[in-house]
Amino acid sequence: DAGVIQSPRHEVTEMGQEVTLRCKPISGHDYLFWYRQTMMRGLELLIYFNNNVPIDDSGMPEDRFSAKMPNASFSTLKIQPSEPRDSAVYFCASTREQETQYFGPGTRLLVL
Amino acid sequence: RKEVEQDPGPFNVPEGATVAFNCTYSNSASQSFFWYRQDCRKEPKLLMSVYSSGNEDGRFTAQLNRASQYISLLIRDSKLSDSATYLCVVSRNFGNEKLTFGTGTRLTIIP
Numbered sequence: 001d002a003g004v005i006q007s008p009r010h011e012v013t014e015m016g017q018e019v020t021l022r023c024k025p026i027s028g029h030d031y032l033f034w035y036r037q038t039m040m041r042g043l044e045l046l047i048y049f050n051n052n053v054p055i056d057d058s059g060m061p062e063d064r065f066s067a068k069m070p071n072a073s074f075s076t077l078k079i080q081p082s083e084p085r086d087s088a089v090y091f092c093a094s095t096r097e098q099e100t101q102y103f104g105p106g107t108r109l110l111v112l
Numbered sequence: 113r114k115e116v117e118q119d120p121g122p123f124n125v126p127e128g129a130t131v132a133f134n135c136t137y138s139n140s141a142s143q144s145f146f147w148y149r150q151d152c153r154k155e156p157k158l159l160m161s162v163y164s165s166g167n168e169d170g171r172f173t174a175q176l177n178r179a180s181q182y183i184s185l186l187i188r189d190s191k192l193s194d195s196a197t198y199l200c201v202v203s204r205n206f207g208n209e210k211l212t213f214g215t216g217t218r219l220t221i222i223p
Contacts, residue, residue, distance in 0.1 A: 033211075042215035043156065043199070056210065091155055100146070101211060103155035 002026070004104035006092050012110045018080040021107045024073055025094030033093040033101060034067055034077050043091070049075065082111045115139055118200050118214035126222050129190050133217045135183040135200030142212075145176055147185050148199040150216065156199055159185075187219075195221045 005024040013019055025032045033048040047057040052069045060067070064083070069075040079086055087110050093101040118135045125131045137145075145162035160167065162174040162183055173186040183200055200214035 043213040045210050045212075048210070100158045100161075103157070105155055 004092055004094050004102055006090075006104035006107050008107060009105060010108045010110075012112065013082055014112050015083055016081045017111075018078065019082045019086075019109060019111075021077040021090050021092075021109070023075045023077070023092030023104060025075070025092070026102055027073070029094035029096045029102075030072070031095045031101075032069060032075050033095075034075070035091040035093065035103075037089045037091060037106075038087075046077070079109075082109075084111045087111050113138060114214075115212045116200055116202055116214035118217050120215060120217060122218040122220055124220045124222055125190055127190060127192060130186065130188050131190055131219060132187075133185045133198055133200075133219075135185075135214055137181050137183070137200075137202045137212075139202065139204075139212075140181065141204055142181075142202040143205050144203040145174075145183050146201040146203075146211075147172075147174055147183075148201055148213070150197045150199055152196075156213075159198070190221050192221050192223060195219060 007022045030051050034046040035043050036046055037043045044059055046059045047067045048055055049069045065079055067077045089106045089108050091103050091106045093103045095101040116137050147159040148156040149159045150156040160169050160174050162176045164176050166175045171188045175184045187194055197216040197218045199216045201211050203211050
């Protein structure tokens with residue numbers, strides 16, 4: 001049974017470039033979450049979706065960040081333009097009602 | 113003040129010892145409580161849920177004190193494979209809403 005799939009696993013880019021992170025949730029899960037983890041701030045929720053609809057985006061740092069979920073099996077998190085302070089590990093997680101969240105392996109982003 | 117606070121450690125403990133982690137949370141409306149484990153450069157994974165009555169899973173025991181807003185994790189007979197970061201997590205309901213993570217306590221078991 002495949003878990004949450006994220007791509008790319010690693011991304012190195014230069015400041016100002018657009019970055020797109022991708023996530024495929026576990027089949028049958030109707031909640032999808034995007035988190036960011038840094039040494040300083042730990043693991044923070046950026047945004048979550050229920051049935052492909054964004055429910056809470058209060059954690060999205062600023063307008064440079066956007067997330068979409070065009071269908072039940074795919075979501076993207078986009079940063080445009082990227083900045084060095086965006087360097088972090090970005091995790092996607094999914095779940096369904098009354099179950100725990102399952103995390104993907106994460107995308108390690110380094111913005112130079 | 114952070115919503116979930118943990119001692120970051122590191123805790124360096126000899127193999128076979130008992131180790132305890134503590135965590136406090138500030139939101140009294142929190143309903144669900146968990147301990148997650150995160151290995152180096154890996155994703156967080158659920159270790160166990162925490163119930164008011166306390167619960168045990170093998171060598172692991174979790175306790176919740178709602179009055180003090182305090183959660184604990186006890187690991188008995190520690191193994192080298194227990195080396196990881198342990199994250200205290202709270203939620204206003206179960207699973208499908210915002211999980212708030214502590215910054216984690218790093219544990220290293222020494223042979």
